[in-house]
Amino acid sequence: MSEKQAVSVELKDLVKVFPAYGSQGDFTAVNHVSLTAEPGEMVTLLGPSGCGKTTILRMVSGFEIPTSGQVLIGGKNVSTLPPNKRNVGMMFQSYALFPHLNVFENVAYGLRIKRRPDQEIRERVRQVLELMQIEPFEQRMPNQLSGGQQQRVALARAVVTEPSVLLFDEPLSNLDAKLREYMRDELRKIQQRVGITSIYVTHDQSEAMAISDKVVVMRSGIIKQVGTATGIYTSPDSCFVADFMGKANFLPVTGWQQGETVRVFGQTVRAKASATLGNQEPVLMVRPENVLLDQNGPFRAKVETATYMGQTFQYVLDCEGTSISVADYSYHTNGVFKPGDEVRWSMVEESLRLIPKEEKDA
Numbered sequence: 172m173s174e175k176q177a178v179s180v181e182l183k184d185l186v187k188v189f190p191a192y193g194s195q196g197d198f199t200a201v202n203h204v205s206l207t208a209e210p211g212e213m214v215t216l217l218g219p220s221g222c223g224k225t226t227i228l229r230m231v232s233g234f235e236i237p238t239s240g241q242v243l244i245g246g247k248n249v250s251t252l253p254p255n256k257r258n259v260g261m262m263f264q265s266y267a268l269f270p271h272l273n274v275f276e277n278v279a280y281g282l283r284i285k286r287r288p289d290q291e292i293r294e295r296v297r298q299v300l301e302l303m304q305i306e307p308f309e310q311r312m313p314n315q316l317s318g319g320q321q322q323r324v325a326l327a328r329a330v331v332t333e334p335s336v337l338l339f340d341e342p343l344s345n346l347d348a349k350l351r352e353y354m355r356d357e358l359r360k361i362q363q364r365v366g367i368t369s370i371y372v373t374h375d376q377s378e379a380m381a382i383s384d385k386v387v388v389m390r391s392g393i394i395k396q397v398g399t400a401t402g403i404y405t406s407p408d409s410c411f412v413a414d415f416m417g418k419a420n421f422l423p424v425t426g427w428q429q430g431e432t433v434r435v436f437g438q439t440v441r442a443k444a445s446a447t448l449g450n451q452e453p454v455l456m457v458r459p460e461n462v463l464l465d466q467n468g469p470f471r472a473k474v475e476t477a478t479y480m481g482q483t484f485q486y487v488l489d490c491e492g493t494s495i496s497v498a499d500y501s502y503h504t505n506g507v508f509k510p511g512d513e514v515r516w517s518m519v520e521e522s523l524r525l526i527p528k529e530e531k532d533a
Contacts, residue, residue, distance in 0.1 A: 177210035177368050178245035178335045180231060185240035187226050200226040202392035203240070208336075208368050208385070213359070215371045217379040218389035218415070224372045228338050231370060233257050244335055260334035260367075264341045266325040268313040274300070274324050275309040281332040299331045303361065318346050319354055326358065330365055337362070339371040343378065355381050376416050380404065388412050404458075405522065408447040410529045413456050420462065420495050422455040424525070433525065436491055438469045442523035453525040459485070459498040461519040464505045468517035474508045488514065 187201040201223040208214040216224035229235040231242055233254035242250045249257050268277050275296055282292045300306040303323040313321060322342065329337060342358070343351045359382040362369050373379055379386050380400040388395045388403065388411075396403055396412045407413035410421055424433040431441050435455055442455055464486075472488035472495065484502040488495040497516070499505060508514055 177366050179210050179243075180208040180214075180336055180368055180370065181241075181243040181246075182206045182227070182231075183241040183243065185227065185230065185242065186238045187223070187230060187235060188238045199392055201230070201237075204392075204394055206387060206394065206397065208370055210368055211366045212384045213362055213369045213371060213382060214385045214387060215373060215379040215383040216387050216389060217373060217376060219374060221391075222389040223392040224389055225340060228261075228340055228370060228372050231336065232259050232261050232338055258332075258335045259338060260329035260332060260336070261338045261340065262325050262329045262342045264344055266321050266342075266345075268321060268324060268328075270313055273310050273312055274305065274316070277313065277324055278327045278331050281328060285332065295331055296327075299327045302330075302364070303327045319350050322346070322354055322358075326361065330361075330367065334367065337365075337367045337369040339369065341373055343373075343375075351378075352381075358382065380416075386416075388415060390415075406443075406445065406524060407456065407526060408445050409526055410454065410456070413524075413526060418459050418496055418498075420457050420459065421528075422457065422493060422495070424453055424455050427453055427525070431525075436470055436493075440518065440523060441520055442525050444525040445527070448525055448527055451527040454528045456524045456526050457518050458522060459496040460500065461522040462488075462495060462497045463517045463519065464497065464499055464501075464508070464514055465517040466515055468515040470516045472514055472516060474510050474512045474514060477507070477509055484508075488516065490516075 182204055185201055185204045189198045189200055191197050204227065216227060218224050226235060230237050233252060237250055241248050244257065269280065272280065278299060279292050279296045282295060297306065300309055303326060305320060305323045305327065308316060308320060316324065343355055346354060355378055371382065383400055385397065386400050386403055387397050390411055396408045403412060403416050407416060413419040422435050424435055426434040431443060432439060433442060433455060470490060472490040475487040475489050475494065478485045482500065484499045484507055486497040486499065486508065488497060
């Protein structure tokens with residue numbers, strides 16, 4: 172692949188309204204979204220079905236025209252340009268390989284459409300097949316390939332035309348769990364090697380955490396939080412974000428006076444307040460791995476359920492009527508508890524966050 176300067180992608184106050192259909196009113200799929208993907212960055216749009224992430228991808232690619240707002244690629248407004256004028260590559264959930272063409276011709280297709288010389292096509296296709304480590308399969312038909320090999324062919328076809336931007340629409344959802352994990356790591360390595368600015372859509376938080384430079388959590392057409400995977404996981408701004416970006420416990424608190432000290436189940440703890448809290452009523456957010464089964468802990472609870480997960484024993488505790496999820500990585504030393512057992516527990520105080528009390532479901 173030739174060296175190419177990576178470009179930025181900027182969404183400015185982007186809105187997409189789908190007109191009324193039958194008895195349904197107008198539907199706002201994307202509601203005043205502004206976002207920047209820096210040159211060479213992998214940005215992941217994460218959220219539940221219907222939150223607007225795929226609609227954003229389609230507006231960047233040109234398959235949907237914004238109701239208002241702008242899409243800028245490399246500083247150029249492309250909002251009304253057709254897909255073939257945007258120099259954008261897209262990898263679909265279904266891979267969309269041509270069943271009647273072999274691997275080489277599937278990858279070469281975009282270059283042939285652009286009427287590139289045969290010698291250039293041969294060189295660039297061989298280059299990208301080598302990059303994806305699928306050059307031994309160039310004469311095979313798609314139905315002779317495994318799911319992971321098909322995904323590499325689809326990615327090769329997307330990058331061989333050297334697009335300015337690469338878009339991924341849930342490309343791993345058709346793979347089994349183990350292959351999905353392997354391919355997401357491979358896909359990330361290839362994206363970094365090629366250096367193309369990329370936007371990736373998924374509803375899988377572990378996928379988003381594994382591959383992203385920047386994660387954008389969406390709900391009902393709006394952006395709820397933008398940041399690194401680590402930043403959002405450890406410091407979510409809301410119950411929705413905390414619950415969507417992994418598992419979370421939300422504990423009732425008393426005695427909060429806009430400081431960092433609160434009372435939980437009769438005990439005083441220190442916790443950092445999110446920037447979004449303001450004067451709202453808070454809850455205490457703690458991740459299951461930061462709830463510690465501790466014989467000297469200040470809290471008491473009863474075990475409701477106990478589930479062996481290999482690396483962890485996962486428990487649900489009942490503490491004064493509140494259910495608390497625990498991921499115990501130290502069960503070899505802590506011992507294993509069964510439903511009905513009384514336990515004591517503590518929390519990793521540095522991990523505690525006060526966030527606005529709200530409905531956490533989408």
